[in-house]
Amino acid sequence: MDTRQAVSAALFLAAGVVLLLTLFPGLLVGDPGPYERTTVTASDANGTELATVEVRVADTQTKRRVGLSETDSLAPDEGMLFVHETEAVHPFVMSGPREDMSFPLDIVFVDSNGTVTTIHHAAVDASGRFEGRAKYVLEVERGWANRTGLDVGDTVEVPPDLQAR
Numbered sequence: 431m432d433t434r435q436a437v438s439a440a441l442f443l444a445a446g447v448v449l450l451l452t453l454f455p456g457l458l459v460g461d462p463g464p465y466e467r468t469t470v471t472a473s474d475a476n477g478t479e480l481a482t483v484e485v486r487v488a489d490t491q492t493k494r495r496v497g498l499s500e501t502d503s504l505a506p507d508e509g510m511l512f513v514h515e516t517e518a519v520h521p522f523v524m525s526g527p528r529e530d531m532s533f534p535l536d537i538v539f540v541d542s543n544g545t546v547t548t549i550h551h552a553a554v555d556a557s558g559r560f561e562g563r564a565k566y567v568l569e570v571e572r573g574w575a576n577r578t579g580l581d582v583g584d585t586v587e588v589p590p591d592l593q594a595r
Contacts, residue, residue, distance in 0.1 A: 534572035
């Protein structure tokens with residue numbers, strides 16, 4: 431094979447890879463598989479229940495990376511709970527490995543004791559990172575925190591089986 435044939439073959443192969451990643455962008459991330467579902471309860475600092483949320487649990491690196499990027503919308507009391515191995519400052523962005531987010535979110539950071547440490551109200555076109563100290567991060571429809579009255583210092587009760595992870 432001469433140099434021109436080698437270059438042509440390499441370009442053809444590269445074009446095929448680009449086409450595959452365009453048609454199936456999840457190939458680099460992997461399939462997150464099915465999400466476990468559970469309910470979390472938000473309460474004010476006095477223990478009065480504010481709301482419950484039906485969540486999909488993102489408890490693996492792949493599930494956390496994909497997040498809600500493959501979701502078109504959320505019902506008013508639906509969301510995703512990201513479960514991290516340790517409490518730390520975790521950054522979140524409004525784009526995923528497969529496509530950008532198509533709806534705005536409230537991003538609620540919750541420490542290992544269940545206390546809300548930070549709430550971000552993220553627009554669809556938001557750039558940059560949203561950070562907070564957390565072991566758990568609850569993503570819900572934007573405006574949910576205001577609608578329910580959830581604020582920093584309130585609590586999100588995470589089921590015991592998820593606390594053990």
